[in-house]
Amino acid sequence: MRVTIADVARQAGVSKTTVSRVLNSGAEVEAGTAARVHEVIAGLGYVPSSGAVGLARGSSRVIGMLTPSLTWPWMGEVLQGVADTVERAGYGLLLFTCDRSADSIGRFTAQVSARAFDGLLVVAPEGTLVTLSALHRRGLPVVLIDDRGHRPGFPSVAITNRAGGASAARHLRALGRSRPLVIAGRREFGCVRERLEGFGEVLRPECVVAGEFTEDTGRTGVERALAEGRAFDCVFAHNDLIAAGALAALRAAGRTVPDDVAVVGFDDIPMARHTEPPLTTVRQPMRRMGETAAGLLLAALAGEVIPSEPVVLPTELVVRRSAPTA
Incomplete structure (x- = not known):
């Protein structure tokens, strides 16, 4: 069941507007009240949606992206495809890296509750699919890039x-x-x-x-x-x-x-x-993978229904001298 801003406000004993202000760095909120709201957010596992943040200042117009490492050889092309697509749509891009440790994953999930981005693109760090599925069920739009043969239960981009x-x-x-x-x-x-x-x-x-x-x-x-x-x-x-x-x-x-x-x-x-x-x-098609995933997420944010089954892009054999055509 999705946790809402109303649930947070009820348990913290404040208004939804106060919760939204806390999510927007606590402007005009007394420190003790802000601390209580953050404690309730952490306890309930609340993920702020763009609508919740919008109570104070409108949609964030920011997309988050989670990757295991920026040193992966093909990561740059994927990121470029993502950046080109979200920037054309007038969104910013907030980049997170996360290794496979429990501490790193915990820090990321805490940042999800504290930050206001509208949806998340993921090149999944190992061992994070359960966490990502939980975020998706709580209402955060998530699209997985390079599903590596997993079927996460939320939208993803795969190859042949x-x-x-x-x-x-x-x-x-x-x-x-x-x-x-x-x-x-x-x-x-x-x-x-x-x-x-x-x-x-x-x-x-x-x-x-x-x-x-x-x-x-x-x-x-x-x-x-x-x-x-x-x-x-x-x-x-x-x-x-x-x-x-x-x-x-x-x-x-x-x-x-x-x-x-x-x-x-x-x-x-x-x-x-x-x-x-x-x-x-x-x-x-690494750049196209990023473009396709970003396009799916933008469509979801626009209210379109997007498939939970993977969007599969074709591979292509490129012949060079290590195995030239006879």
Whole structure:
């Protein structure tokens, strides 16, 4: 059940206008009263809507965005798509970062109660979906960017991970490659399972190594396969950082790319054009993901009904010299 500003006012023994003034930095509210209102807000888990804040000064015209880290390789493109879209609509953007710790998540939820933004865009930090779902149920409009195979129960933007994996496999098969090494992310992510399934529907992997989405995982994955005597003539890496690590390990082992081993990545981050050789990869439409998610949230704020099922954007194979067309 959604907690309303009226519930806060009733329990605090003040008017709704007083609660709204407290939400707007406590202007013209006695300090003891403001402290009592904040205590009730925290106790009830109240999330202020733009309408509640509007009792004092109208809609905030601000959208919040929560991300796990600004260092993710594709985060800049997603953020640019978001910023362009919300700014065209006359909204500001308030950015939060949050790691996976309970303290960090707690600080963010406290900020939600204290700040006046109209809706939230999220690239979900690990372990926060339960919290985000609770915020959504309490009335905060939320849109998830890159659902990683989760189905959060509120609007989200996804990509065709399964089709992307299949396109990588079809390309490698067309090159005459038949013994793939797959270096994946962690299998608890739905996107990892979907990419594996799509690839396996076309080309059966000789070996699958799972790890983090890092260059180190790519290096150690290739080193492990070589140490175990695995015979592979191609690598499908679940992101471009893994692929870059794989390229480095193959070079160190004296294997040439693409003659001995063809390599395909996933994402098409800017680095993919500058590896040696330049990387064939499955492109995620990163800027479009941000634009689409922001558009969904703006539509919800305008009173439109938007789907709870993911909006799915297509991936695209980009061919470069690490696995060139024959």
